Every structure is written in structure tokens, then in C-alpha cells.
Amino acid sequence: MSEEKQTNDTFNEAKKTASEFASNAKQTFDSTENKKILAGVLGILFGGLGIHKFVLGYNKEGVILLIATILTCGIASIVGFIEGIIYLTKSDAEFYQTYQVGKKPWF
Incomplete structure (x- = not known):
């Protein structure tokens, strides 16, 4: 069960990082x-x-x-x-x- 939790945590962290990157890229491109x-x-x-x-x-x-x-x-x-x-x-x-x-x- 801990492997599944660790996988989910890693996935959520990656998703959060990708979202932040996309937001910053959009802000930079739109300037x-x-x-x-x-x-x-x-x-x-x-x-x-x-x-x-x-x-x-x-x-x-x-x-x-x-x-x-x-x-x-x-x-x-x-x-x-x-x-x-x-x-x-x-x-x-x-x-x-x-x-x-x-x-x-x-x-």
C-alpha cells in the first residue's frame, strides 16, 4: 500500500509542478x-x-x-x-x- 501512496504523491507533485510551469510560461508569453x-x-x-x-x-x-x-x-x-x-x-x-x-x- 505504501508504494501506491508514494506513486500518488509523486504524481500529484509532478502535476503541481507542471501546472506552475504552464502558468508561468503563459504569463511570460502573454506579456x-x-x-x-x-x-x-x-x-x-x-x-x-x-x-x-x-x-x-x-x-x-x-x-x-x-x-x-x-x-x-x-x-x-x-x-x-x-x-x-x-x-x-x-x-x-x-x-x-x-x-x-x-x-x-x-x-
Whole structure:
């Protein structure tokens, strides 16, 4: 019986630790500054793939940018590069108001 209790205790401790980790990860990912930096860097490095759009929750626009990049043989990836620079040059407050509250999907 003690093995079963020990197994249950270990399971409950692991569950608690995983829950705390998930909570902290969500809080970190949801912070405005982290989204701004992540979206900006991804826009500059992988702009044509539209990954920065997916990070901000603009799934439709991300797919549009990906398809446009494929159809233009990569030329449309300049849009993602420019957006990445714009994201990184905005203040945290401007970024939050424009892209998270205002939901402005392009430039």
C-alpha cells in the first residue's frame, strides 16, 4: 500500500509542478514586451513565412503572407522584414495599442 501512496504523491507533485510551469510560461508569453520582441525578430528573420503574424494571433494574415511569398518567389517576404523593423521600433505602449488592442494586421 505504501508504494501506491508514494506513486500518488509523486504524481500529484509532478502535476503541481507542471501546472506552475504552464502558468508561468503563459504569463511570460502573454506579456506585451515579449510578444513585441519575438514578433519583431521573427518578422526580420522569417518574414516571408508569416510566423510573426501567427505569434500575434493574425492567422489569416499569416497564411496570406505565406502564400504571397510562395507566389512571388520570395519577393513578398520584404513585407515581413519591414513589419519586423516597425515592431521593434515602436514603444511597448504603441505596440500594445496598435497590434493587440487595435488589432491592426498590416503595417
